[in-house]
Amino acid sequence: MSKAKFERTKPHVNVGTIGHVDHGKTTLTAAITKVMAEASGGEFKNYADI
Template structure:
């Protein structure tokens, strides 16, 4: 059975067929976590002034 066949109709109407994937990152300060996320998603995740100074 394909995963699409198990989705309820309301879910397909609201979200479509795109599966939700959660990925976590862990690492020490200044080891490239934000750069990795930017490369994978195309969005910059640093929003605080201290993060932007680095």
């Protein structure tokens, strides 16, 4: 028996951040998730949860 086909119904984006230690990568990621959650109803990830 085969699996049911997975249908992607939401836009999906992977964002990678690179840079030196203590240059704000986690802060930037938290800010992006907050803005995107407010704009499109996604789940906000707090700074401490990243």
